[in-house]
Amino acid sequence: MDYRDTPEEAEFRASLREWLAAAIPAGWDKIDDEEAAVRLRKEWHRTLYRAGYVGMSWPEEYGGRGLSPVYDAILNEECGNLNAPPLPSVGYIGRAVFTYATEEQKRRFLPPLLSGEASWCQGFSEPEAGSDLASLRTTARLDGDHYVVNGQKMWTSGGQYADWCLLLARTDPDAPKHKGISAFLVSMTEPGVTCRPIVIASGEAETSEVFWDDVRIPVDQRLGAPGEGWRIAMTTVTYERGPADIGFIANYRRTLRKVEAIAAERGLLDRPETRKALARAYVRGEVLRLNCMEQLSLRVSGRPPGPEGSVAKLLWADAEQSLQHLAMDLLGADEMTGVAADWLSSYFTSRPVSVYGGSAQIQKNIIARMLDMPR
Ligand SMILES: Cc1cc2nc3c(=O)[nH]c(=O)nc-3n(C[C@H](O)[C@H](O)[C@H](O)COP(=O)(O)OP(=O)(O)OC[C@H]3O[C@@H](n4cnc5c(N)ncnc54)[C@H](O)[C@@H]3O)c2cc1C
Known part of the structure; x- marks a missing residue:
């Protein structure tokens, strides 16, 4: 694959850059209040959608534009370069719905998912x-034209x-464990759904535990066939794992430049160990970039993502964690005492x-x- 933009892609990139420069909400990354930050992200999703930038590679009949995945990659990259708010992650859940849903479910669920x-x-x-x-234990028992769900998600x-x-819930307790699971599309406002936020070390309640007590789900909101939940889950995580997420690279490079500036400000750039650590961080970013490009070229050639997404996930985690660790080494106690508190939060994230x-x-x-290695 030739990684340079075609004339059409270059034109798209230029008009996107111009649009982003005007549309990115000023100071979005300084908002401390979590609910305000979530509101802003939801509004950003709708703004992107109205401008035609969400689900560009999706078929037109479900709200997309039927373009090549290269356009999604350009959006990712430019949003990362210009420090835009995070892009909505419609991809992995959307792909599962897209792959396994009935025609009626696609028409009902995909357009509002894309539009935000x-x-x-x-x-x-x-x-x-x-x-x-x-081994999941949450159950969904068939009761007439509904399933009744009980259990806890974490x-x-x-x-x-x-x-x-x-x-995901177990619909057949007697089947082998991978085969007794089904998938459902459920409204979080159904009676019996209770959600408790979990505050992680960064101080943000970015995740939650959810209790399901006698929650009734219409049968037509089961995704796929009974017992197909495991296959659906694997499709979902495969799309979640294989980033081809060029936006991460742009953010990573920006963070690396900031880390380099910290080293310079503190007179640490001449230390061989600092130079080595910065060089390693640069190489990690490049390896990840090349891996993303390879995945993108596979996607462009029509191959669905497979287990090689695991390689990208490992490279991504290693790059992100090593860079944040390096920032912590350079900032020392300042990161702990509040002088550079943002870095501590990023480290925990x-x-x-x-x-x-x-x-x-x-x-x-x-x-x-x-790799066919022995178990
Ligand atoms: C911030 C955050 C957000 C998340 N968001 C979601 C979400 O939105 N939805 C969702 O469903 N889940 C979510 N998860 C859950 C996540 O997918 C699980 O935490 C993850 O799969 C690990 O499972 P576990 O926590 O039960 O750890 P365990 O499975 O108990 O693993 C504990 C340790 O043992 C290791 N281990 C376990 N089995 C093996 C093995 N066979 N071989 C080698 N090592 C092994 C693991 O690598 C790990 O180090 C989230 C988790 C976090 C921390």
Whole structure:
């Protein structure tokens, strides 16, 4: 693949840059109040959608523009370059709906997901089922034309702000554990759904635990066939893991420049260990960039993402965590005492990157299987 822009892509990039320069809300990254920050992200989603920038590679009949995934990558990159608010993550839940939904479900659920009218969360993990997701215990019992759901989900990110949930529950307790699970599209406002935010070390309540007590879900909100939940979950996490997320690279480079500036301000740039650490951080970013480009070229050639997304997830977690660790080394006590408190929060935010979407160890297991290594 030739990674340079075609004339059409270059024209798109230029008009996008111009639009972003005017549209990015000033000071968005200085908002301290969490609810205000969530409101801003939802509004940003709608603004992007109105301008035609959400779901560009999706088919037109479901609210997309039918363009090549390269356009999504350009959007990612330019948003990262210009420090725009985070892009809405419509991709992975949307792809699961897109792949397994009935025509009627697609028409009902995909347009509001793309436009930002409805936000979604992912109800997979439970207190006793994370890496071993197939052990999940939440049940969905068929009762006439409804399923009745009971159980507890854990680490449901954004659960407290979401309108809908892609939920996994056990519908057949007698089937082998991977085969007895089904997937559901459930409104978070149904009676019996209780969501409790979890504040993580960064101080943000970015995730939650959700209790499901006799929640009734119409049968036509089951996604896929009964027992197809495991396959749906694997499709979802594959799209979640394979970033082709060029936006991360742009953000990473910006952070690396800031870390370099910290080293310069503190007179540490001449230290061989600082220089080595900065060089390693640069190389990690480049390796990840090349991996993203390779994934993008596979996607452009029509190949759905596969287990190689695990490689990207590992590289991403390693790059992010090492860079934040380096910032902490350079800032020393200042990061702890509040002089550079933003960095401490970023450091804590980087820690779970190697856990969510499947832990680093699980990604390594997947890669080992892909390489046919002994178990
Ligand atoms: C901030 C955050 C956000 C999250 N958001 C969501 C979300 O929105 N929706 C959702 O459903 N889940 C979410 N998760 C859950 C996440 O997917 C799980 O935390 C993750 O899969 C690990 O599961 P666990 O926490 O139960 O740890 P465990 O599975 O108990 O693992 C504990 C440790 O043992 C290791 N381990 C376990 N099994 C193996 C094995 N077979 N081989 C080698 N090592 C192993 C793990 O790598 C880990 O280090 C989120 C988690 C976090 C921290």
